[in-house]
Amino acid sequence: MKAWARSYVTGFHAADPKLISVHSLVAGLRADEEIDGERAFRITNGYESLLEIFRRELNAARVKFELTTVAESIRWERQHVQVIARNPNGPISFSAPRALITLPLGVLQAGPGERGNVQFVPDLPPHKREALRKLVMGKVVRVVLRFRERFWEHMMVSQCAEPKMLSEMSFLFSHEDWFPTWWTTMPDKLPIITAWAPFHCAERLSGCDEAYVVDKAVGTLSRLLKTEKSKLKDLLEESYFHDWQSDPFSRGAYSYVMVGGEGAQQELARPVANMLFFAGEATDYSGYHGTVHGAIASGQRAAKQIMNTK
Ligand SMILES: Cc1cc2nc3c(=O)[nH]c(=O)nc-3n(C[C@H](O)[C@H](O)[C@H](O)COP(=O)(O)OP(=O)(O)OC[C@H]3O[C@@H](n4cnc5c(N)ncnc54)[C@H](O)[C@@H]3O)c2cc1C
Missing domain, CATH: 3.50.50.60 (FAD/NAD(P)-binding domain)
Structure with a gap:
């Protein structure tokens, strides 16, 4: 339970468990309950469409x-x-x-x-x-990996009580050092996986060059899915990464x-x-x-x- 609470605080809030206020954590959980905050969704064409709505409204007001x-x-x-x-x-x-x-x-x-x-x-x-x-x-490093194909579609994961097909995988939680949390674009079956490195993991990766960070992400995925790193690198078409901590216009994640x-x-x-x-x-x-x-x-x-x- 303690380990779960710790990984929730570091993973979701990108926070140092020694620093975060429990009162504010509880307030956040209550607020989430009110809006069904656990439900994951994404804007199909990315956040740019939200900006476009604001841009149109502001243009109309001649801002x-x-x-x-x-x-x-x-x-x-x-x-x-x-x-x-x-x-x-x-x-x-x-x-x-x-x-x-x-x-x-x-x-x-x-x-x-x-x-x-x-x-x-x-x-x-x-x-x-x-x-x-x-x-x-809080600190976060996120890397989005776009592959040529959903190579995990027919894989099985054997660590669970019952072996499971990975074709329906949404999230993958692990104790990996660099990128413990992963998710896919489910229910859209796209060949994209996102790697999430919060708090301490992000501290170590911040300031490193993109090639190093992507290499760590691919290496972690190779261990988790028991697939040769070289094979994943061959399949990798594109990676997207931004270092929020080093960005002078954000200096952290949230x-x-x-x-x-x-x-x-x-x-x-x-x-x-x-x-x-x-x-x-x-x-x-x-x-x-x-x-x-x-x-x-x-x-x-x-x-x-x-x-x-x-
Ligand atoms: C990796 C990551 C994943 C996230 N995932 C989610 C999620 O799934 N769901 C969710 O709801 N939220 C998520 N968030 C949080 C969300 O993105 C932020 O809470 C939100 O964008 C904050 O909006 P804001 O307007 O307060 O700040 P920002 O969006 O940071 O806007 C501040 C603006 O100020 C500008 N600025 C900074 N300095 C200057 C300057 N000197 N002069 C002029 N402009 C300046 C910046 O360039 C920026 O455009 C995530 C954040 C990160 C980093």
Whole structure:
């Protein structure tokens, strides 16, 4: 039971079992029960279709996008916020009476001189900084492997009480060192398998080059399915990998609450001086932090806060 709880915390929440708040875990489980959160589903054409919906709505409202633009500092004083940024053409700045900050937790936590740091001038108030210290960015490395064929279709797994065909395999949980958790695209029978390395496994893989990470994934799969690594490499058509920890624009995968950190998400979500408003998954305090729906709901909550500002 202890081992199961540990692998749930590290695997699902990408969290350090020594750090995570049990209160927030329970709140998350209760929230999941309300929305049938255990049910796995995916958007057929990927998350881009969700972005497309937002893009259409924003275009209709004549909202201007500034893509490939990196915010470097945020100055806020006397009901005036200025975001100083940089795009491929050079420096650029934007001003408004209020700003909605949706930077990931890892970016908000980055100190001066650290990659991805966005400077607040004046600095965020101490209670906001304290809230940032009580939240943690979980770590994940995910590798998607696309093969020429579903080579596992006719394989049997013999470790179970009853031998099972792998053709219906959705998830594969193991005690493997590098990539303990795997899943397929079931019910769609595609030749794709995803490898998931949370927490400690991700810590070891972060910063390594893609070829090394993919090699570790293929090696693990070869052991799990008792298939020659060279055969898997021959069958492998493409691999997809992103190192969220090393990415200066995310600095981790998704957030969790530290022991004793109850209330930190509410504090992070609280507006500052009616000028700075905060959204993003780490500001969700209804149990849906670390999710896309939590992030969207936090944006709606922040938009209402801004509209209610006199
Ligand atoms: C591997 C992995 C698997 C996941 N699986 C699931 C899942 O199955 N289901 C689920 O619901 N959730 C999942 N999540 C979590 C989900 O992706 C996040 O909770 C969600 O995307 C958070 O949205 P957000 O808007 O808060 O942050 P983000 O999506 O991180 O958006 C923040 C944006 O800020 C930008 N940014 C950062 N710094 C700057 C800067 N200085 N200037 C300008 N822009 C900047 C970033 O580029 C990014 O576009 C997963 C996350 C990971 C990493």
